[in-house]
Amino acid sequence: MSNPTKAVRGRGTASNPHNRFAPHLSVAEDDGWHQEVPPTRATEVRSEQARTIITRNQSPDVGFDRSVNPYRGCEHGCIYCFARPSHAYWDMSPGIDFETRLIAKSNLADRLEVELSKPGYVPQPIALGINTDAYQPIEREQRLTRRALEILLRYRHPVHIITKSSLILRDLDLLVPLAQQRLVRIAFSLTTLDDELKRVMEPRAASPVARLRAMRVLHEAGVPVDVLCAPMIPAINDMELERMLEAARGAGAESAGYVLLRLPLEIAELFEAWLAQHFPARAEHVMSLIRQCRGGKANDSRFGKRMRGEGHFADLLAQRFSLAARRLGFARRFEDDGLDCSLFAPPGQQLSLI
Template structure:
């Protein structure tokens, strides 16, 4: 895989994915001239899914159910662990992941049907566990807002993770859900450095804008936390304490973190990005990652994949614990505990008004 920077994109090329049978390679024959900056438009295809709620049994995850209205993500975060999933649709985890997106247009209707199923047992659902539910194409398709409306109608609890300011569009619904103890929001952060954000998360909101989201949600009574994810050795790990402090100052009451993961096609994409933007430290970064992954580029074992092991990972975990204790984050607050007792199946729905 090779390529040059694409304006507003994280990946610089479409690498071949693990299911490819045909491989095409670009060759410079001397005829191509490109004086203009390279750009790539976003395409969206519509999908009618068979099910709405995804389920997992991972002990690493704080949820067992999730809703993902979009496949692929326009934010273009180079490190995104969800990139390899694009290969299942015969699309590249590289540029395709951030430019050829899929909107699951019938998800709200499917969700209503699944919640009305006689055997359904209410547990909190995570909105946007795989890709961001408030990425730019949500402005047009409004699937996340429709899902919130269904969940509110059924009095169903949920969590939301995003790095977008678009979530404030739905403050009216979030406030209603919060009044019923049915929602918690987590804002994902990697850096307070605008330049690093630009190359690492090209189309995500700026650090200052995300802090404003936390302040606005908190002022409206919506419980909000900060997720410092992922922490990347020698790239942003030195900001951990500063990020947690900034989150607290803005109104966050809880926090979490993860160590960078490099599953499948994410590894070559990330290595190419490192060589392009941080050639002076690329080898050192990869060395620390391997030291934290048992000598490998990635460790997918439960209990290890989010935190890692070894000196660097242990030190990062210790720094996080000390900061949480010092800042008073992650203290149990009864008013932030999600309430599953209000759940109203379709045949028992109560009047919203």
């Protein structure tokens, strides 16, 4: 059943669109016994005993083949989050359930050690927290990401992290020795420099200033950092692209990338409702530009097209990014990680003499 769509401070959405896997659809009807009972918006966290921790990926659009996600759902509440539809698999809505009903993989450390120690395991960089942010607010208490980093450091296994949280600075004592062995890169997702836009678009994520400060601290400590301007939303934040790249470069980012907004499955409904609520005068124009980039639809899931789009607006965005990146002197491609897989050594196993 959908919740009222009145804005809830601190949450990306107030609605719960129908779970596409549920066999029944509930619709609220006024029976004359109306009473004001505000819906619960507190965060609930339940534990899961995961059978596997390392997820394999074969998409040609992303630069990694395996990932580890400590959490299902994300309290950051980003309205555009591509992971929202995955919550339907757990019989929950991609709407406010995704932000408030979270799942922590409490046995992550044990399972990660088992999988890394399997005979014949061949190391490649692990992307940590790609589906949902590994440093979302519940990480302060759960500490699953920190445990994963402790294991990866002990095994000398390379790792990528993409985050929009300044909480990552808590783990500087692990990230520095990883960086010294060329075992880690950190990419910060930067979507805006406008605090008010950040507040309504990704309500519980760190402020732009906090992200840039975290980048600078990591860079000065010798931890390589990159920036990912994602997602770029036509007529909402695309006009900030060059300024975001400049700010990130000034904070020490070595490479940069961007992704055009994607609206798969339930995200399209959630995003259009968000537009109508926060940008009613621009809503129709924004969706028109998105459809121009997506072959007349709200989304295009084709490999090779889904991250960048096509058409005049998408081409112009690509040109703007390329020119700005060249002007600012970003020294490397975002996809080139430069991480060292040769140091991998599970504790107790003899090192190769070759």
